[in-house]
Amino acid sequence: MVIQPNDTVPSDSLETNNPRFQFSKGGEDLFAKAPDAEFNWQKCAIETREHLRDAMNARNLSFLLGSGCSSLVRSGEEFGIPTMAPLAKEFLNSPNPSAPTIYLTDDDVESLLSMLGINIKGKEFENNLERLMEVLFSAKFLLEKSSNLSFADCKTRIDSLISRVVQFIYNKCNTAQAEPEKSPVVSLYQTFYRRLTFRERTLPRPWVFTTNYDLFNEIALDRLGIPYCNGFSGSVERRFNPSSYRYALAEQLDITSRRWTSVDGYLYLCKLHGSINWIEDGHGLFPIREVPAASKAASRAMIYPTPAKQNASFGSPYSDLFREFQSQIVREQSVLVLLGYSFGDEHVNNIIYQALTIPSFRMIAFVNPNIGGVVERLRSLRDPRIWLIGGKGADSTSNAHYFDCFVENFMPAPPGNKVETAVEWVLKELLGRSSADPQTESSNEER
Numbered sequence: 001m002v003i004q005p006n007d008t009v010p011s012d013s014l015e016t017n018n019p020r021f022q023f024s025k026g027g028e029d030l031f032a033k034a035p036d037a038e039f040n041w042q043k044c045a046i047e048t049r050e051h052l053r054d055a056m057n058a059r060n061l062s063f064l065l066g067s068g069c070s071s072l073v074r075s076g077e078e079f080g081i082p083t084m085a086p087l088a089k090e091f092l093n094s095p096n097p098s099a100p101t102i103y104l105t106d107d108d109v110e111s112l113l114s115m116l117g118i119n120i121k122g123k124e125f126e127n128n129l130e131r132l133m134e135v136l137f138s139a140k141f142l143l144e145k146s147s148n149l150s151f152a153d154c155k156t157r158i159d160s161l162i163s164r165v166v167q168f169i170y171n172k173c174n175t176a177q178a179e180p181e182k183s184p185v186v187s188l189y190q191t192f193y194r195r196l197t198f199r200e201r202t203l204p205r206p207w208v209f210t211t212n213y214d215l216f217n218e219i220a221l222d223r224l225g226i227p228y229c230n231g232f233s234g235s236v237e238r239r240f241n242p243s244s245y246r247y248a249l250a251e252q253l254d255i256t257s258r259r260w261t262s263v264d265g266y267l268y269l270c271k272l273h274g275s276i277n278w279i280e281d282g283h284g285l286f287p288i289r290e291v292p293a294a295s296k297a298a299s300r301a302m303i304y305p306t307p308a309k310q311n312a313s314f315g316s317p318y319s320d321l322f323r324e325f326q327s328q329i330v331r332e333q334s335v336l337v338l339l340g341y342s343f344g345d346e347h348v349n350n351i352i353y354q355a356l357t358i359p360s361f362r363m364i365a366f367v368n369p370n371i372g373g374v375v376e377r378l379r380s381l382r383d384p385r386i387w388l389i390g391g392k393g394a395d396s397t398s399n400a401h402y403f404d405c406f407v408e409n410f411m412p413a414p415p416g417n418k419v420e421t422a423v424e425w426v427l428k429e430l431l432g433r434s435s436a437d438p439q440t441e442s443s444n445e446e447r
Contacts, residue, residue: 021391021400022369023048027382041394045409048389053412055364055387059203059333063196064348065210065217068340069403070176072185080185081176081214084344088129091168092121102164102171108157112139115154120161128344129165136162170301173214173276174293180219189220192407197226197265205248207268207328211345213276213301215293217269230269231317231324232290240278240288242320245270272321272348278302288317322351329355338365340403343374356385366390366401366410 021044023030031044072080082090094103104120112118116139125132136158143155180186199206210217221228227249232238245268250260280302281289288302329336329351336355343349355361364387367375378386389410390401398405 021045021393022389023051024369024379024386024388025051026384026386027379041392045394049410049412051387052364052410055335055362056337056412057200057203058335058362060328060331060335061199061203062207062209062328062334062336064336064338064341065208065212065403066339066341067212068342069189069210070185070212070214070216070340072188072404074184079176079183080216081172081212084129085127087169087172088125088127088132091129091165092126092132102168104161104164108161111154111157115151129169130344133162133165136165166301169213170276177215177219177293180223183216185216186219186223188404188407189216190224192403192411193217193220193224193226193267195407195411195413196267197224201262201264205262205266205268207270207324209270209272209325209328211273211341211348212271213274215275215277217271221269226265226267227263228267228269230271230290231321238290239281239286240290240317240320241286242317242324245324268324270321270324272318272325274302274318276301278317322347326351326354329361330358332358333360334358335362335364338363338367339406341365342367342371349374356383361385363387364389366403366406368399368401 020036020039021031021041023044030047031039034040067081067083070081071078071083078086081087090103092104094101094105109119109121112120118135118139120132120135125135140155140158140162143151143158176185177183196206196208208217218230229244229247229249231240231242231244233241233244249263249266251263275290277291277293278301279289279291281287325348328334334355336352341348352363356363362385365375365378366389369375369379369388369390375388379388390399392398393400393402393405394409400409
């Protein structure tokens with residue numbers, strides 16, 4: 001069966017309107033038989049966690065983090081970065097569309113409609129900023145090949161729009177990351193990686209793929225002191241070198257016998273759509289450079305969220321990154337866990353579909369079970385290798401398929417979690433006391 005993003009199925013094909021927590025395995029909800037009066041969310045969460053514990057011990061483990069992982073809304077307030085739908089609405093609906101601004105203007109809309117017949121305020125763009133970028137890149141590619149001088153103004157307009165979209169996304173990411181020590185999103189990522197690093201040492205190191213442009217992953221890993229490979233090498237000038245993904249970090253146990261073992265916690269990070277701290281620098285053999293996010297050069301951020309521009313998304317580093325994604329998930333005994341991803345990228349979906357042709361591959365998607373389209377098609381396959389988890393969270397204000405719920409309720413805790421908690425308590429309750437505390441001073445004097 002060919003699965004397309006906008007496909008739907010007849011309403012009577014499967015039960016999908018149940019708002020409560022669902023765990024679909026092979027097309028059947030494991031918790032569907034429990035009457036509403038007897039349904040216990042916590043018990044279901046514990047059972048789900050045990051299923052995940054087994055799956056995440058697979059030989060090859062990968063995660064795909066979508067835009068939903070960097071968005072955290074609590075009490076109506078966004079603490080992270082909005083997903084593509086809110087970003088599109090903000091960019092397309094400027095408070096003052098007639099004034100010069102980074103947002104879309106009335107002149108932009110009228111120019112593209114009159115010159116190319118493209119209505120960039122149409123329904124297909126209102127909830128997807130990446131779809132707008134796809135059309136803009138396609139139009140730019142066409143106009144660059146045209147010798148018609150009457151298109152010069154249109155090309156300039158499109159170049160300006162692309163630059164403004166990139167700047168808009170860059171600003172959103174930078175604002176959300178301004179104070180990482182106070183960010184609850186960074187805390188969630190830290191918990192995620194802290195638990196992930198307790199993976200059995202004898203198993204291959206896990207891979208984390210993401211379509212996000214922000215630096216929440218890197219900030220969390222740096223704050224935890226976890227070593228990772230993101231495809232860049234060097235110190236003064238860090239440049240993208242795909243061969244670095246073939247390296248592993250090891251420690252020497254015995255100098256005389258040259259015994260080595262892999263470093264605990266090491267992992268691979270692969271940003272499929274680029275990053276706000278990547279720029280194109282033509283010097284040297286490897287032209288893609290990593291720079292501090294706050295530097296002036298970062299305004300040239302490489303964030304191409306679509307394969308429409310042939311020499312961008314199909315060239316380095318994007319072709320190398322997608323090749324790593326495909327290579328990793330088609331390996332024997334591979335498990336891919338999808339978080340914050342709603343199957344909106346066809347080029348990513350196609351690689352996942354290819355992996356489903358491998359008998360030992362398993363896909364675990366935390367996704368809204370009622371969104372239809374690809375998710376409903378996947379459920380209708382009734383494939384026991386496809387797990388779909390989502391629905392209502394522990395209370396009425398949360399959802400089980402959100403990143404925070406996964407980290408706090410479903411992600412298996414490491415064996416040393418009790419020790420880790422005890423150490424945190426000592427640091428907070430004992431060593432964290434002020435030296436000016438009279439009780440502390442008197443106790444020190446008695447000693």
